[in-house]
Amino acid sequence: MDPYLSKQREPQQTELDRMIGEIVIYALLGMVGILFFLPALLGMLIFAIVHMFKRESVYYxxxxxxxxxxxxxxxxxxxxxxxxxxxEMNIPYLSSGVEQIINEGNLIAVTVESYVVLIGIALIFTFIFFILTKFFWKKKVTTKSGEVQKQKAEHKYKSFRKNRVSFLNKKQLLYRGKLTNEVFIGYSDFKERVTLQPKELNYHMLATGGTGTGKTTLxxxxVEAALQQEKPIIFMDGKGERKSMLEFKALCEAYGRKVYLFSEMDDLTYNPIKNGTPTETRDKLMSLFSFSTEGDGAYYTxxxxxxxxxxxxxxxxxxxSRDIRTIAKLTNYKYLNAFFREHSIxxxxxxxxxxxVEEDALVGNAAVSQDDDLSDFIVSAEPKPEKIKKTVIEKRKRTVTKLQEGMQVIKKILDEEFPEQMVxxxxxxxxxxxxELLESDLGHLFVExxxxxxxxxxxxxxxxxxxxxxxxRYADYIKKIGKMIILDVNSLVAYRQAKGRKSIFGVYDEFSAYGDRRIVDIVNKSRSAGFECIISTQTLSDIDTVDPIMTEQIISNCNIIATGRVNSSKDAERIAKVFGTYSDQEITQQVEKKTLQTRYESKMGTVREVERFNANPSEIKNLQIGEIFINRKMVEEKDSDTxxxxxxxxxxxxxxxxK
Known part of the structure; x- marks a missing residue:
């Protein structure tokens, strides 16, 4: 016989033996189950009761x-x-079979011991069920993403999404019906009320989203919450969309607030250098302009x-009063001299x-010495009057022009160190x-x-x-105006730190139009004075265009991140990474190939731990109007997720x- 053929048959025989063995085992288990179904049922009941208390020691x-x-x-x-x-139960075939085997076909009497044995076997079955559930029974595998998708498929989720606008309007009316410190934003897609904690905005917010996505309503x-809490508001808009600003103005006035609106279409003036120390004011003005830092340029700077x-x-x-026009004039040496004359006293x-002076004096009547022996023989001459000139010191009043002491010190420095040719x-x-700044379209508004x-x-x-x-309209000009305003805010921060911390709500919309790293640093430091700030931009790429490092600065220093719809795939993916991930399970299924054309899912599969985006980039790109994702890093939920x-x-x- 070919040894190769014998080796092929050997595993087939082993497989047959295994199958027969399994049949025998299952048959025995079936017989035990039939004979002991009463204690099995009682044991299952005991197991269910004990399982509710989750005490494993009870099973042992x-x-x-x-x-x-x-x-x-x-x-x-x-x-x-x-x-x-x-x-006693007289079950066909089973009762008679048991009687035949145990008591030669006679009835078996029921005693107290029958029930004691029943309870003993039931307790053992209770332990067997515990072992099966703990080590052998397969646990149901669920995923967080799967549960979310299941909830979204329900009718109540779809119904709420469809009627969300009317629902929010009703809740907004209730919110406005009473004064509250609640920072009410809206509702989650699962009908959970979304509010911010009172001090949460002091750690600043970054809001992104294109036009008409819901960023403005956010x-x-x-802003309305700040109005209800009677906080002052500073709003910087780099888009200049008048309709939106008039709507914000109307909202503020509806709460009885006085609103100052500064734009190229209004006549309201703004003196950005009115407040602050001389050094702060110097820095404001120097930051507006470009100066060379190399060679002679550094000297002139x-x-x-x-x-x-x-x-x-x-x-x-x-x-x-300080203003830019006065400072501009004083860079002219002639006007500087005129200024000194004007302010002298x-x-x-x-x-x-x-x-x-002339004085009358007698001449010729000299004094005679008493020691002269011939004095008695000389006849004295007659004295003669005569005019004599002499110099005397007189005190007279005189009017002079003089500078105050402080101005005199400054004039001395200017005269000695800044000659006219240098100036x-x-x-x-x-x-x-x-x-150039004063002659611009808005230059006439920068006066006191x-x-x-x-x-x-x-x-x-x-x-x-x-x-x-x-x-x-003013792509370059707005950068200077934005810097002036933010640097004025910096002076305000120092003022508030000296006078006392106060909650001030600040909005920096379309930040990429005027922002730079220094402004970001000022916004971050304003937190200590009580400022609560929102930095808003359409996309992160807009800020990247100005300075990619500044983008990372903003993301790192804002503890609330919110976004509306973003159309760019690159921006959507980047925001998804900013939102972060959560731990979940991924279930895979094997595929059995039954025919050349058709594949069927197998019952076998695997489960592995994966990290999923909190917001998938495709979800960010498909957000609807008035719909946002929000991540609050200071609020921790279960599983240590934010x-x-x-x-x-x-x-x-x-x-x-x-009201």
Whole structure:
């Protein structure tokens, strides 16, 4: 016989033996199950009760008690009395079969021991069920994403999504019906009310989303919450969309707030250098313009910087209102001399003056010495009157022009260190750039007036100021205006730190139109003075265009991230990464190939741990109007995940219900 053929048959024989063995085992188990179905049912009931309390030690106690009962009953010869219960039930074939095997076909009497044995066997079955559930029974495999998709497929989810606008309007009316400190944004897609904690915005928010995606209504809901809490508001809009700003103005006025709206279409003035120390004001102006930092350029820049600081100190000493026009004039040496003359004062002083005067004197009547022996023989001459001139010191009052002490010190420095030739040569670029700013479309608004914008006064009175400049019309100009406003906010931060911390709500919309790293740093530091800020942009790529490092700065320093729809796949993927991931399970299934054309799913598969996006890029791209994703990093939920929701945002620009 071929040994190769014998080897082929050997595993077939082994497989047959295994199959027969399994049949025998299953048959025995079936017989045991039939004979002991009563204790099995009772054991299942006991298992269900114990399982509710989740105490595994009880199962081991049950096993010990069951074995002890059976051993004692077996020693006393009472074990088979259990089958009296089977005989008593008179089950066809089963009862008669048991009677035939155990009691030669006679009935088996039921005694107390029958029930004791029943309980003992039931306790053992309880332990067997515990072992099966713990080690052998397959647990149901579920995934978080699968559960979410299952809930989204339900009718109540779809119905709420369809009727979300009317639902939000009703909830908004209730919210406006009472004063509250709640920062109410809207509802999640699973009908969960979404609110922010009172101090959460002090750690700043980044909001992204294209036009018409719900970003504006999100900002409006936060503005309304600030109005209800009587916080002052500073709103910087780099898009210049007048319709939206007028809607925000109307919202603020509906709550009885005074609103200052600064734009190219209005006449409200704004003096950005009114407040702050001379050094702060110098930095504001120097940051607006470009100066070379190499070679002679650095020398001229240092001269311009120091000259500006001295001029600002001079204006303060003269008690004159600071404004850009006055500073621009003082870069002209002739106007500087005129300024000194204008602010000098006349004082009356006493001076010593040498004066020649004439006096009458007698000449010829000399004094006679008493020691002269011939004096008695000389006849004295007759004295003659005569005019004599002499110089005397007289005190006279005189009017002189004089500068105050502080101005005099500054004038001395300017005279000694800034000769006219240097001023005219080195300050030409500074004078030209200041002039360009003043001659622009909005230059006439950067003057001091009693009714103009003063951030310190506005925040003290809990008022609202809105700066709205079109970034598309003034692409370069808005950068200078934005810097001036943010640097004025920096002075406000110092003012509030000195006077006392106060919650101030700040919105920096279309931030990429005017932002830079220094402005980001100022916004971050304003937190200590009580500022609650939102930095808003259409896409992260817009900020990347200005400075990619600045983008990462903003993301790192904002503890709330929100986004509406983003159309770019690249931006959607980046925002998804910012939102982060959650741990989940992934279930795979094997495929059995039955025919050449058809594949069928097999019952076999695998389960593995995976990380899934909180918001998939495709979901971000498909968000609807008024729908956002929001991630609150300071709010921790179960499994150490941070708060993340899909939110339907209420439309706070609809003024209905405001009392």
């Amino acid at each position: 106690v049950a096993l010990g008690a069951g074995l002890l009962v059976l051993i004692l009953e077996f020693q006393q010869g009472n074990f088979f009395t259990y089958f009296g219960l089977i005989s 900002i409006a809901s936060l 240092d001269i311009a910087s120091r000259y500006l600081q001295l001029v600002i100190k001079l204006i303060d000493e003269a008690d004159v 006349e004082v009356e002083i006493e001076v010593n003056v040498e004066v020649e 005219e040569g080195c300050l030409t670029r500074l004078r030209m750039q200041l002039g 007036s009693e009714t103009g914008i003063d951030l310190q006064k506005i925040t003290d009175n809990n008022d609202v100021v809105i700066f709205s400049i079109s970034g598309s 708060y993340f929701r899909r939110v339907y945002v209420r439309n706070a620009l609809d003024l209905g219900g405001i």
